[in-house]
Amino acid sequence: MPRSPLVALLVALGAARTLAAQGVLIAPHAIYIDHARRSGTVTLYNPNAAPAEVSISTAFGYPITDSLGHFALRTVERPDSTLPSAAAWVQAFPRRLTIAPLERQTVRLLVTPPAGLPDGEYWARLIISARGGTLPVGVAGDTAAVRVQLNLVVNTNIGLSYRKGPLATGVTLSKLRARVVRDSVEVWSRLERRETAAYVGTVRAAVVDATGKVRSTLNAPIAVYFVMEPRYALSVTGLAPGAYWVRYELVTEREDLDPAVVLQAAAVRDSVQVRLP
């Protein structure tokens, strides 16, 4: 069978069948639960044309950076008492559910911390696993005797913070450095969280020329749980050779989060010079 009819067949099958679900949308994308309430909710939306089978689980982990400055998630299967894990206390109701097409469902998160829990912030990761995407399609051929089916599972992993008592946050910025890599300036820094809660904010960086004019900018959300050394790249395409300053700051502002959950701290800033060839 020539290729075009096969493609046409595939498209026709896709149009005719009720196709299986794949993935769900999740809000909010970071969950904060206060000790006074000990509960929270997360809303799941199935945008697909078929029911989505969803399961919810928890784990312990927090963002770090690797040797290249890339973000990664450090997970600890059995966190000891030195790690502020809330993973074992968080239960989702329901834990397994089926969401009808184009429907929302609210999942309640109940937290049962141990008695005598000290004030502080405790972390977990919420893993929403959506199973679907099963579309059996006959194999076109002389006999069509082979049928194949790929199943799809999408795991979405988001952060959860449990807060007890008065909390504060802050971050120290050190070792700011920059270098030119092709058409970008790579900026590195060392960020170390201070106080009792993760630092949640935004990194703002700018390349500024000798006249003070901003020539390139970057805004990126960040969460510093312990220590990290992230790397960011600012485009310097088309900029004339010469000396520039890279301005770099962290502020406790997040457009994507409820302001009520963003702990405030003083901005930290630094700058470093870089020369474009």
Next chain:
Amino acid sequence: MRVPESIISLCFAASLPLAGQSTGVTGVRGLAFPGVSRVVVRTDAANSGQFDLKAHPGATASLTFLLPAVMTGPAGATMTLVFGANDAGFSASQSINSQVAFDPRTPYLATFSGNRASVFLGGTANPSTAQRAGNYTGTITLTVVFF
């Protein structure tokens, strides 16, 4: 039994927004292996897999595929699937013509310039010339970690 051609398909409906700040992964188009070529490149607009991601601008997320090496069929029969170092692509603009290639066999760190981005996936199906008749299944798992 000879299987000269195969189709493997996952097809998905387009995503709709969830009110407020949300995040997630939805599919637009499944990965299909039509015709005798059995090789689908990630820039193939008709047959590559497409996964839409939703997040906040500037956010980063790690994408990790768990890919099947084979699909399992009747009486233990298998059909090979191969994913190469150039078989996945990330597009911050959701354009299939503007992808940054990555190896779907290793984690990839994606940065969002807007609210939405797409991942494209290609691959190769290798049915043997004497592929046993029956049903073959496999599972692709995509894990998205939002930082």
